[in-house]
Amino acid sequence: MTKWIRWSGLIGFTVLIALLAIFWMFAAAPIIKFSIEKFGSDAVGAKIDVAEVELGFNPLVLSISGVEVTDKSAPMSNLVSFDSAVADLSLFPLLLGKSIIQDMSLEGVEFGSIRKTSGALENNDEETSEKVVEPSAVKQASVSSVETEKAQDKPLSSTSEAIPSADEILAREPLVTVTRGEQFKLSLAEHKKELNESIALVPNASAMKGYQNDLDVVLAGKLKSVEDFKARKKALDKIKAQFKIDQKAIKRAQAAIKSAKKDLGSQWPLLKKAPGEDYKNIKGKYTLDANGTSNLTALLFGDDAGSYAKTGLKYYEKLSPLLASDEEAELIKEQQEKRLTGSFVHFPTDRPLPDFWVKNLSFSAKLPLGEVAVVVKDITHQQDVINKATTLKADGRNMNNLKALTLNGVLDHRNGQGMDTFDLNIQNWHLQALNLGLAGLELNQSNLNVQADVTFKGSDMNAHGQGQFSQAEFSSKDRTVLAKEMVAALTNIDKFVVSGKAQGEFSSPNLSIQSDLDNKLSKAFNKRLQQKQNELEKQLKQKLADKLFSYSGDYEDQLRELNATEGGLGDTSKAMGKMAKAEVSSYEDQLKADAKAKADKKKDKLKDKLENKFKKLF
Amino acid sequence: MLGMLANLFKVLNSDASPGQVALGFAFALFIGLTPFLSLHNFIILFLVFIIRVNLSTFFLGCALFSLVAYGIDPLSISLGQLLLNLPELQDFWIGLYQSDFWRASKFNHTLLLGSLTISSILFIPLFLTLTLLINVYRDRFMKWFETLKISKLIKASKFYKLYEKLGA
Numbered sequence: 001m002t003k004w005i006r007w008s009g010l011i012g013f014t015v016l017i018a019l020l021a022i023f024w025m026f027a028a029a030p031i032i033k034f035s036i037e038k039f040g041s042d043a044v045g046a047k048i049d050v051a052e053v054e055l056g057f058n059p060l061v062l063s064i065s066g067v068e069v070t071d072k073s074a075p076m077s078n079l080v081s082f083d084s085a086v087a088d089l090s091l092f093p094l095l096l097g098k099s100i101i102q103d104m105s106l107e108g109v110e111f112g113s114i115r116k117t118s119g120a121l122e123n124n125d126e127e128t129s130e131k132v133v134e135p136s137a138v139k140q141a142s143v144s145s146v147e148t149e150k151a152q153d154k155p156l157s158s159t160s161e162a163i164p165s166a167d168e169i170l171a172r173e174p175l176v177t178v179t180r181g182e183q184f185k186l187s188l189a190e191h192k193k194e195l196n197e198s199i200a201l202v203p204n205a206s207a208m209k210g211y212q213n214d215l216d217v218v219l220a221g222k223l224k225s226v227e228d229f230k231a232r233k234k235a236l237d238k239i240k241a242q243f244k245i246d247q248k249a250i251k252r253a254q255a256a257i258k259s260a261k262k263d264l265g266s267q268w269p270l271l272k273k274a275p276g277e278d279y280k281n282i283k284g285k286y287t288l289d290a291n292g293t294s295n296l297t298a299l300l301f302g303d304d305a306g307s308y309a310k311t312g313l314k315y316y317e318k319l320s321p322l323l324a325s326d327e328e329a330e331l332i333k334e335q336q337e338k339r340l341t342g343s344f345v346h347f348p349t350d351r352p353l354p355d356f357w358v359k360n361l362s363f364s365a366k367l368p369l370g371e372v373a374v375v376v377k378d379i380t381h382q383q384d385v386i387n388k389a390t391t392l393k394a395d396g397r398n399m400n401n402l403k404a405l406t407l408n409g410v411l412d413h414r415n416g417q418g419m420d421t422f423d424l425n426i427q428n429w430h431l432q433a434l435n436l437g438l439a440g441l442e443l444n445q446s447n448l449n450v451q452a453d454v455t456f457k458g459s460d461m462n463a464h465g466q467g468q469f470s471q472a473e474f475s476s477k478d479r480t481v482l483a484k485e486m487v488a489a490l491t492n493i494d495k496f497v498v499s500g501k502a503q504g505e506f507s508s509p510n511l512s513i514q515s516d517l518d519n520k521l522s523k524a525f526n527k528r529l530q531q532k533q534n535e536l537e538k539q540l541k542q543k544l545a546d547k548l549f550s551y552s553g554d555y556e557d558q559l560r561e562l563n564a565t566e567g568g569l570g571d572t573s574k575a576m577g578k579m580a581k582a583e584v585s586s587y588e589d590q591l592k593a594d595a596k597a598k599a600d601k602k603k604d605k606l607k608d609k610l611e612n613k614f615k616k617l618f
Numbered sequence: 619m620l621g622m623l624a625n626l627f628k629v630l631n632s633d634a635s636p637g638q639v640a641l642g643f644a645f646a647l648f649i650g651l652t653p654f655l656s657l658h659n660f661i662i663l664f665l666v667f668i669i670r671v672n673l674s675t676f677f678l679g680c681a682l683f684s685l686v687a688y689g690i691d692p693l694s695i696s697l698g699q700l701l702l703n704l705p706e707l708q709d710f711w712i713g714l715y716q717s718d719f720w721r722a723s724k725f726n727h728t729l730l731l732g733s734l735t736i737s738s739i740l741f742i743p744l745f746l747t748l749t750l751l752i753n754v755y756r757d758r759f760m761k762w763f764e765t766l767k768i769s770k771l772i773k774a775s776k777f778y779k780l781y782e783k784l785g786a
Contacts, residue, residue: 005670009666009670010668092722093718342694342695342698345726346726347715350716
């Protein structure tokens with residue numbers, strides 16, 4: 001029997017296996033480190049740094065320390081980081097290339113910690129270079145970006161527009177008064193230019209006097225000779241020619257005035273109506289009525305609620321794609337494999353083996369509110385293989401100003417679309433010095449209980465939340481009447497409930513916040529708001545009228561001036577025609593009179609002669 | 619190719635045990651026909667190393683059966699598929715599927731199961747047939763074969779000389 005055993009072969013085989021084992025012992029950890037950094041970075045789109053990876057063989061344990069996952073949108077801060085992670089690996093699945101981790105625990109988990117160096121990937125440098133800022137500036141930048149987001153967030157911003165000043169409204173609104181006023185101003189300037197040019201050509205009073213003098217000179221005395229007549233006629237023709245030019249100028253000026261009156265006259269009623277139209281639009285948009293108080297809760301709490309929601313959605317948006325199963329790609333891959341190298345046939349089992357599966361992940365995260373212990377079960381991108389949804393449970397421990405915090409989540413991507421649900425419960429959150437951002441109002445203290453739930457289905461979200469405030473105390477540093485009256489009104493309000501909902505696309509959901517505080521405040525503020533509204537309406541009307549005047553000037557005076565000019569031009573035209581006509585006709589009359597006088601004289605002489613002759617006869 | 623032929627003649631004409639030569643060739647069935655990176659191949663390699671089989675015929679067989687595998691892979695896949703879907707065997711497969719060890723053996727892979735089945739079926743007949751053929755060859759044909767022109771040609775080749783020199 002022993003002649004069939006090759007001892008040298010046994011030794012060779014053992015040596016070979018030992019060499020492979022030694023190689024694996026030394027190379028495995030760096031290979032794993034490289035894989036996490038390379039493939040993790042590719043998946044996240046930003047750098048993942050790993051300080052150290054250690055592999056223990058009995059039992060098979062993977063220890064990873066100093067992990068920093070960069071926030072792609074802010075490369076100088078981390079999305080998440082942790083000091084160490086210990087994972088128990090299963091050996092046989094690993095031989096199949098499947099990473100099944102029974103238990104994984106993380107220590108020193110932090111969210112949003114500051115990085116020492118930029119975590120932008122080299123090929124993403126251009127994309128993110130503008131976002132790379134110094135650590136000290138990160139907070140400021142994030143605040144400003146949040147503000148920008150708020151500004152773009154229609155539902156929230158519209159609520160914050162509830163009671164702006166008249167000047168603010170006029171500055172931000174597109175006004176018809178301005179549009180029509182600018183057009184009117186432009187037309188007025190064009191007509192004025194044309195009028196000035198044409199009126200400059202019209203003879204003024206001194207010119208008319210000059211014409212009269214010239215005519216007097218031409219027509220004074222009697223014609224002495226034919227030459228005298230010719231000279232006077234020539235001078236008269238010259239004056240007549242000038243009259244024609246001047247009359248043309250008068251006609252042009254009259255036409256310009258007529259055109260100006262017609263054009264401006266048609267624009268003026270529309271311009272006059274514009275402030276009214278603007279006021280109507282503004283009133284509708286800014287809810288300048290007592291019902292405006294229905295927006296007050298959103299005005300007071302909307303920004304904070306929006307900010308929390310945005311942070312939550314940001315993390316969900318990052319994590320959600322990682323859970324999606326790439327079934328289609330796998331199917332194609334499997335079909336390709338089937339043609340060449342066969343395929344796997346799966347059977348029902350209570351020991352499913354997806355490519356990657358963390359059965360139990362536990363960590364505690366330090367948040368501003370305190371420490372939160374988180375347990376996540378069944379993390380895999382192939383939930384259909386294990387037929388289990390990923391579940392999350394977070395419990396607050398040693399919380400500051402908070403009795404209890406629990407967050408439960410179920411991320412179910414077994415079906416194509418996927419459905420994720422979360423519910424949040426906060427008990428006795430002792431709020432202190434919460435700036436409400438309106439009229440210097442501050443919530444000095446209050447106890448808050450929160451119940452909220454959110455469901456994500458595909459890209460749609462449906463969230464509901466309710467906050468029950470009790471033992472509320474308000475104050476305001478402002479010394480305005482409004483601030484004082486608000487504080488006075490809120491003094492009597494000890495308990496109130498704020499509820500909110502967010503529905504629609506989770507990238508831009510429609511948010512709304514309601515509260516019984518609205519009714520309570522509405523009653524207290526109705527009177528004051530009515531006064532405020534009246535003041536604002538008056539201010540708006542005055543300011544719109546001022547705006548109108550700034551475009552039109554005193555249009556009525558200008559119209560009167562135009563009419564006067566038009567009348568003056570008519571008079572000048574008439575006077576000039578009359579003057580020319582009268583003087584010419586008196587000259588002819590004079591000639592006729594001279595001839596008639598001569599004839600009459602001759603006739604008289606003949607008459608006398610005849611009478612004398614008759615007298616002599618009788 | 620010439621080297622392989624020379625190798626084959628060298629072994630056939632040596633005084634190596636026909637059983638060892640045939641066993642080396644038969645073990646090569648598994649390595650050549652089934653996907654290499656499999657748990658059963660690790661066991662086969664272990665056996666080949668510790669059992670005094672002829673390594674030359676083993677490696678020669680691996681090369682030969684790897685070429686054959688290209689032709690019979692579709693058959694192996696079909697056979698594997700048939701076996702894995704056979705209703706009578708479902709309980710058996712489901713039972714194996716519950717074990718990490720058996721999952722690690724990739725028994726539920728159509729090509730692996732089909733080719734492993736073919737290799738297992740052929741193993742003993744091939745071993746016995748080859749043993750018999752080697753004995754017949756040595757008894758009846760070896761002397762006659764050495765007188766053939768092709769045999770002389772091979773023996774005269776540089777490869778064969780080098781091979782003999784190295785004492786392989």
